[in-house]
Amino acid sequence: MGAHVAGVAEDEYAVAHYFEANLPAYRGWQWCAVIAASPGGELTVSETALLPGPGSLTAPDWVPWDQRVRAGDLSPGDVLPPRESDPRIEPGYRLSGDPEADAVAGEIGVNLERVMSRVGRIDAAERWREGPFGPDSEMARATRFHCGDCAFYLPLAGSLRAAFGVCSNEFSADGHVVHAHYGCGAHSSAQAPSGQGSPAYEPYDDGAVEKVPAEQA
């Protein structure tokens, strides 16, 4: 039985308490337990039932079958081919607009059947920029350090190099693509605190003598 949802007075002597059901096959359903007491008598559980909660019997919005797989759904052994006409990829014999990617495709030769398209690169860049390792993330906003000048930052190749690299610091975003303006306190130039107070504020000297004009004394 899950969290308590509500208690509803049935009459003078009975209250129905509703709890989240937390049953995979009954999403949105609730357990109902009716507690009753006769005047002067003891409390008893007079009835329990599994009941549909608000919205649980309403079908969710229709999603076409080919759009139902979400990020994170892929499990070991699954096969998930790209969608037909997936705009993120294009034939390898076409120039993708990224000189380095095209050079790699050329080196690997005509064997590289598909390469990432410009749309795919922009898509990935926007996702990474808005993600947990982007410049607006909580971690990045809480530090003055930037990945772009950190020794642990390994820039990507190709057109994404200007803004993205991989963090190689095992104590931070190790192995993740980070934005050059992301940052963290494990930056290669970070120094241990001096022990003289917060680096964000000037120390307050409470031993200093404050001169006060005589008329105010």
Ligand code: SF4
């Ligand atoms: S250690 Fe921190 S600042 Fe350096 S690359 Fe990794 S995330 Fe960026």
